[in-house]
Amino acid sequence: MHRAIFPALFAAGVTFLLTCLVVGIRLEQEGASLTVVGADAETWGWIAFAVIGVFLVQLLQQPLQRLRQRLPTADITGLLPNEMLLHRLKPWLIALVVSGLLVWPFMVSRGAVDLATLTLIYVMLGLGLNIVVGFAGLLDLGYVAFYAVGAYTYALLSEYYGLSFWMSLPLAGLLAAVFGCLLGFPVLRLRGDYLAIVTLGFGEIIRILLNNWTSLTGGPNGIGGIDKPSLFGLEFSRRASEGSQTFHEFFDIDYSSGHKVIFLYLVAVLLVLLTIYIINRIQRMPLGRAWEALREDEIACRSLGLNPTVIKLSAFTLGASFAGFAGCFFAARQGFISPESFTFIESAIILAIVVLGGMGSQMGVICAAIAMTILPELAREFQEYRMLMFGGVMVLMMLWRPQGLLPMKRPHLELKTS
Amino acid sequence: MLKLDNVSTFYGKIQALHHVSLEINRGEILTLIGANGAGKTTLMMTICGTPRAQSGHIVFDGRPIQQMKTSDIMRQGLAVVPEGRHIFSAMTVEENLLMGSFFRSRNEAAAQLDHVLTLFPRLKERFNQRGGTMSGGEQQMLAIGRALMSQPRLLLLDEPSLGLAPLVIQQIFEIIERLREEGVTIFLVEQNAHQALRIADRGYVLENGSIVMSGSGDALLNDDNVRKAYLGG
Numbered sequence: 011m012h013r014a015i016f017p018a019l020f021a022a023g024v025t026f027l028l029t030c031l032v033v034g035i036r037l038e039q040e041g042a043s044l045t046v047v048g049a050d051a052e053t054w055g056w057i058a059f060a061v062i063g064v065f066l067v068q069l070l071q072q073p074l075q076r077l078r079q080r081l082p083t084a085d086i087t088g089l090l091p092n093e094m095l096l097h098r099l100k101p102w103l104i105a106l107v108v109s110g111l112l113v114w115p116f117m118v119s120r121g122a123v124d125l126a127t128l129t130l131i132y133v134m135l136g137l138g139l140n141i142v143v144g145f146a147g148l149l150d151l152g153y154v155a156f157y158a159v160g161a162y163t164y165a166l167l168s169e170y171y172g173l174s175f176w177m178s179l180p181l182a183g184l185l186a187a188v189f190g191c192l193l194g195f196p197v198l199r200l201r202g203d204y205l206a207i208v209t210l211g212f213g214e215i216i217r218i219l220l221n222n223w224t225s226l227t228g229g230p231n232g233i234g235g236i237d238k239p240s241l242f243g244l245e246f247s248r249r250a251s252e253g254s255q256t257f258h259e260f261f262d263i264d265y266s267s268g269h270k271v272i273f274l275y276l277v278a279v280l281l282v283l284l285t286i287y288i289i290n291r292i293q294r295m296p297l298g299r300a301w302e303a304l305r306e307d308e309i310a311c312r313s314l315g316l317n318p319t320v321i322k323l324s325a326f327t328l329g330a331s332f333a334g335f336a337g338c339f340f341a342a343r344q345g346f347i348s349p350e351s352f353t354f355i356e357s358a359i360i361l362a363i364v365v366l367g368g369m370g371s372q373m374g375v376i377c378a379a380i381a382m383t384i385l386p387e388l389a390r391e392f393q394e395y396r397m398l399m400f401g402g403v404m405v406l407m408m409l410w411r412p413q414g415l416l417p418m419k420r421p422h423l424e425l426k427t428s
Numbered sequence: 429m430l431k432l433d434n435v436s437t438f439y440g441k442i443q444a445l446h447h448v449s450l451e452i453n454r455g456e457i458l459t460l461i462g463a464n465g466a467g468k469t470t471l472m473m474t475i476c477g478t479p480r481a482q483s484g485h486i487v488f489d490g491r492p493i494q495q496m497k498t499s500d501i502m503r504q505g506l507a508v509v510p511e512g513r514h515i516f517s518a519m520t521v522e523e524n525l526l527m528g529s530f531f532r533s534r535n536e537a538a539a540q541l542d543h544v545l546t547l548f549p550r551l552k553e554r555f556n557q558r559g560g561t562m563s564g565g566e567q568q569m570l571a572i573g574r575a576l577m578s579q580p581r582l583l584l585l586d587e588p589s590l591g592l593a594p595l596v597i598q599q600i601f602e603i604i605e606r607l608r609e610e611g612v613t614i615f616l617v618e619q620n621a622h623q624a625l626r627i628a629d630r631g632y633v634l635e636n637g638s639i640v641m642s643g644s645g646d647a648l649l650n651d652d653n654v655r656k657a658y659l660g661g
């Protein structure tokens with residue numbers, strides 16, 4: 011207790027200073043000059059409350075911690091049925107989830123479906139970045155650049171060449187992959203912090219390039235009027251453009267803007283399922299094992315004849331291509347994109363999804379992506395406190411489960427001998 | 429089988445190897461001894477291509493390899509157990525071993541796996557344990573086993589006895605001798621000069637980056653200078 015009193019006093023003092031400067035005093039303009047105005051009594055009351063709170067928490071930290079240790083720690087994995095059963099149930103569970111995903115949008119509001127679509131985009135981005143950060147262990151802070159490349163690929167192809175979404179999708183993935191490869195080459199000799207900084211810089215370069223290349227990208231004004239995806243040529247607009255047909259005319263039903271929202275959602279589901287499938291396959295292939303080995307010990311990899319450069323490059327390229335797909339879909343969904351959608355905060359959010367989910371764990375990444383997009387929406391009522399709550403949740407998460415929501419369980423690899 | 433001719437290696441400006449020439453014959457155990465910092469690890473890793481030899485020639489099975497990429501060299505039929513083991517600690521024993529046969533077909537890998545497990549029954553007992561949780565000796569066995577998974581003709585071992593109990597060292601040396609009987613050529617770097625020279629067909633002594641002596645294992649064991657410097661009198 012005695013030893014805790016000085017740190018507690020110190021923390022309270024810091025809190026007091028900070029809160030005073032931030033909310034306690036204000037600069038107000040009176041005519042031409044600025045005057046310092048103190049806050050009202052209520053605010054001071056809150057400040058006192060905060061200072062005392064910090065003091066007490068710091069003072070009682072040790073008893074509190076002991077209490078916390080006695081509390082049972084949450085272990086989600088313990089709630090799952092045992093492995094054998096899970097294995098047998100797996101196909102059924104997957105079928106259940108997939109059919110749920112497909113049926114669900116017809117029963118809820120348009121807003122909810124829209125939000126779900128956004129969530130799915132983040133799921134895809136999280137899964138893609140998970141390859142780079144979770145599997146290969148390369149910290150990439152500029153992942154949003156590939157997302158931007160994908161989005162602009164579709165936007166530009168559609169604007170200048172009138173290419174459809176489905177035509178552009180593979181091209182967007184391909185181009186993003188090329189960019190991933192291009193970035194990969196120079197940075198592969200870097201490790202850890204250095205790699206992070208260079209990728210961060212790359213992300214910004216792409217954004218600034220998009221912002222300033224006005225003649226091609228429209229600069230900060232962005233690109234608008236991007237076509238929505240069509241269903242085998244059927245459009246989801248009220249009136250068909252020349253030479254094509256609309257969905258509601260073809261099926262002879264009333265036009266509803268909800269159709270389009272649900273269709274976009276279904277496309278997103280399809281893309282996410284495809285992403286999960288592909289990544290799962292790759293994870294079980296030698297390439298997946300090589301990523302894992304590289305993350306663990308580069309010297310060992312080298313001594314076994316694996317080429318670290320190729321392995322890293324493949325992770326970068328593959329991760330980037332998924333961002334490209336996600337970007338292409340994003341552009342189609344928004345109908346309008348501008349460099350503002352691809353700022354650093356996006357990279358940070360995607361990285362947070364990967365870390366929160368438990369690096370390398372696909373299930374975890376999906377859960378985290380859902381939490382990261384839905385929580386801010388739920389907290390919308392709290393308006394300006396939203397980001398504060400968001401930060402708070404993150405800090406609590408890291409205290410509660412530093413290894414992430416669902417830490418990676420590596421697929422066990424067996425040598426099948428017939 | 430492997431021939432180094434006049435090889436010099438630098439770390440930046442510091443020269444770590446001075447015109448080293450050395451030859452490894454098929455089917456023998458060749459031991460390299462030397463004090464700490466003599467350049468033994470450097471010599472072994474120079475064969476593998478990191479660091480790269482600045483001058484001289486390295487020929488493996490008649491093929492010059494000093495210009496090849498490390499990853500290509502390691503697929504020519506030689507394998508290395510690097511200093512400090514470097515096993516994959518989060519992977520199980522089985523997965524570690526399978527990483528060793530990354531470039532082999534499934535059937536080859538399965539056959540070699542059986543073989544390695546008979547050499548190291550201990551690894552069989554620990555088949556599903558994570559590498560990082562094993563004892564030092566078991567980890568060393570795993571590292572050797574993993575290197576053997578690629579069916580190498582030449583095995584480079586860097587201080588396999590490092591930090592192990594005498595009994596475990598004994599086991600490891602027995603296995604090395606057994607590998608020779610199976611036709612694997614072995615290049616052994618050791619601090620444990622006495623035991624290493626006893627099982628060796630030939631040996632070299634490295635001092636400050638230069639080879640200062642060479643001869644049969646017995647000759648080196650009985651050499652006065654070697655006794656004084658490396659065998660404690």
Ligand SMILES: Nc1ncnc2c1ncn2[C@@H]1O[C@H](COP(=O)(O)OP(=O)(O)OP(=O)(O)O)[C@@H](O)[C@H]1O
Pocket residue numbers: 439442444462463464465466467468469470471511619
């Ligand atoms: N990466 C490096 N950069 C610079 N100098 C190095 C590097 N690696 C080794 N050296 C230097 O090269 C010399 C030889 O080192 P090496 O590791 O080959 O010694 P060693 O004979 O294996 O010693 P030990 O028995 O202690 O393992 C030493 O002086 C060492 O300091």
Ligand SMILES: [Mg+2]
Pocket residue numbers: 468469470511586
């Ligand atoms: Mg050494």
